[in-house]
Amino acid sequence: MRAAARPRPGRCPGPPLFLKKRGFGGLPQAGCGAAALLLLGVWTLDRAFPLPLDRLTGRSTVVLETHGQLLRPFPTAEGTWRLPTRPAEVDPLYLAMLRAVEDQRFGWHPGLDPLAVGRALFQAAREGRVVSGASTLTMQVARLLTPAPRTLRAKLREAARALQLQAHLGRSGVLEAYLTLAPFGGALEGVSSATLAWFGKMPRHLTPAEAALLVALPQSPERLRPDRHPAAARAARDRVLDRAVARGLLAADLAHAAKAEPVPLFQRALPQIAPHLTERLAAQAGRGAVIRTTLDGTLQKAVERLGRAQLARLEEGANLAIVVLANRDRRLLASLGSGEWRSQQIDLTRATRSPGSTLKPFIYALAFDDLSLHPGTLIEDSPRRFGDWMPRNFDHDFHGPITAREALQRSLNIPAVAVLEKIGPARLTAALRQSGVDLSFPARGEPGLPLALGGVGIRLVDLAMLFAALEEGGEARPILEQPDQPSRPPYRLVGAAAARAVIDVLEGSPMPDGLAAAVGLGGRRRVAFKTGTSFGFRDAWTVGTSPDYTVAVWVGRPDGASRPGEMGRAVAAPILFRVFDLLPPDHAPRAAPREPDHALFHRRPPPALAWLNPETRPRSARRPASEPPRILFPPDGGTVELIDEGIALSATGGRAPLRWIADGHPLGRGSGFWRPEGEGFARLVVVDAEGRSASATIRVVAPE
Secondary structure (H helix, E strand, O other), X not given: OOOOOOOOOOEXXXXXXXXXXXXXXXXXXXXXXXXXXXXXXXXXXXXXXXXXXXHHHOOOOEEEOOOOOEEEEOOOOXXXXXXXXXXXXXXXXXXXXXXXXXXXXXXXXXXXXXXXXXXXXXXXXXXXXXXXXXXXXXXXXXXXXXXXXOOHHHHHHHHHHHHHHXXXXXXXXXXXXXXXXXXXOOOEEOHHHHHHHHHOXXXXXXXXXXXXXXXXXXXXXXXXXXXXXXXXXXXXXXXXXXXXXXXXXXXXXXXXXXHOOOOOOOOOOOOOOOHHHHHHHXXXXXXXXXXXXXXXXXXXXXXXXXXXXXXXXXXXOXXXXXXXXXXXXXXXXXXXXXXXXXXXXXXXXXXXXOOOOOOHHHHHHHHHHOOOOOOOOEEEEOOOOEOOEOOOOOOOOOOEXXXXXXXXXXXXXXXXXXXXXXXXXXXXXXXXXXXXXXXXXXXXXXXXXXXXXXXXXXXXXXXXXXXXXXXXXXXXXXXXXXXXXXXXXXXXXXXXXXXXHHHHHHHXXXXXXXXXXXXXXXXXXXXXXXXXXXXXXXXXXXXXXXXXXXXXXXXXXXXXXXXXXXOHHHXXXXXXXXXXXXXXXXXXXXXXXXXXXXXXXXXXXXXXXXXXXXXXXXXXXXXXXXXXXXXXXXXXXXXXXXXXXXXXOEEEOOOOOOEEEEOOEEOOOOOOEEOOOOOEEEEEEEEOOOOXXXXXXXXXXXXX
């Protein structure tokens, strides 16, 4: 058998792990039994009286932007501003001054400074009174964790806790606790709270005068508050500067200049950037969390300044909301929930409102995607009744035969309703919802043709996400508000060719009169945009996208009241382009999609797609058509087993060549087999040379 391990000769068994981590090794064999009893006693006391770290862990919730800059802190349950602060985040001059004044041998002693204790006892015995204290930074942290009256018993308890604190947290942990808990007057706790309130900045870069004031304030935070007792605060600060000169930390001339600086005479409000978003994230995360977002702090501040300026131009009661996305990964770069937080604390980017005409691009995109429409297809814009509903154009006029491209660019209502009738409102609704959009219909309401003109409720954030999907080849992804946010797989809203066709159409939309000159675009960025105005002029929208960014703007009244004459092109579009002027240049122009069918949308439409409804075209343009294509296999509604070779495809009729499309993805020319990715439902479409098509929906199953 293997012999049991024995302690090395001349050494005692090791101490408890938390002491060993702090550098306490074994002791010499002499007195080993007594040492073991002592260590056992220390371990027992440590377990019996655990560190009271509730105040340290009960810190303020803080929300940061993508680079780590503070957006907004939230008070603790006690109503104090207790911001977590690490030593690396603080100016080294302040740390050096702090050690020089409060604890010269910090890091050398185990939490209790025996030299300082001996000096204090000797001076007290000689003078008959307390001349100097022996409190270390670690003892001050112990007192901050469990405040108590300044009695001898409390001092002894602080000394014991200091030893325990340093053993558990180490020097850097104790220093971090002090930087987080130290009082600086009023509800301010911690160095970060103090520098934000007194100097309007974080503590990474401080002047000698600022650093000295921060060292002095915790000595008597209420008596030395500079906004209430500026003379006392200044005198205390100057004493710290003198100590820094005596310790060689600061040149005498720099200290003299620092003494000439005034002390702050008021506390600033702590940052409140992106208040709507930060409040929601903080409520979801709970107290004490450190929340990092995807927001760009510089852009967010610029958007908020723009929002305040635009709000001042609106009539009383009106407001606005703005969303800015990075297209590639759908990061939320800026979010303006309202023009002014104090007057409107409802996040209007997430309010459900009627979108007006802003959903029309997705009607055309779905029609392009299944090749039932072409940008050059002619649509008859004339009085027409759809059931018992007869829609009218916004300009109350009719324009006769007009291409789908021009109809979308001019946002004509009758052509959009006609296209929606062809693809079906239920299909549009399903596609949008599967993309992650929260649609709101009236109670017991079903998707209908009014959907084309805003007959549904949608949020600004969802509209921004949908337009970003068009820019990024038709793939819809959820918006990322936090870098570590779980993401779900993208949803293919439409194919890349159809998405690019819509973007190309919207890029050619006419700019509102004088807009380019007013906002300084000057042709620097190509933006595909769509405006919208809901019924009764209640909501004005503009959503635009460039290769790298998507911007969405809403203007209206939060109470839903009408704003006669206020249209998206007039009030929301100028704001959108001003936001684009705040963004960096796009990295590259739009790249053409890889699908070969993209070229189809840049040619003249095939004969079958010359008109949306052939019966509406002039008689001179009509001619007998050959038999349209028809799918022979797989049959519509059938169940097909997935075999190694794939699923055979067979069609008849139509004008050659026939092209197959599986779930929105064109197959190669002459494809006779299709290999699906797995089981489930699939949609197959066959299209002939004239653009006529047939479709079949099948269920693919694995062979038994």
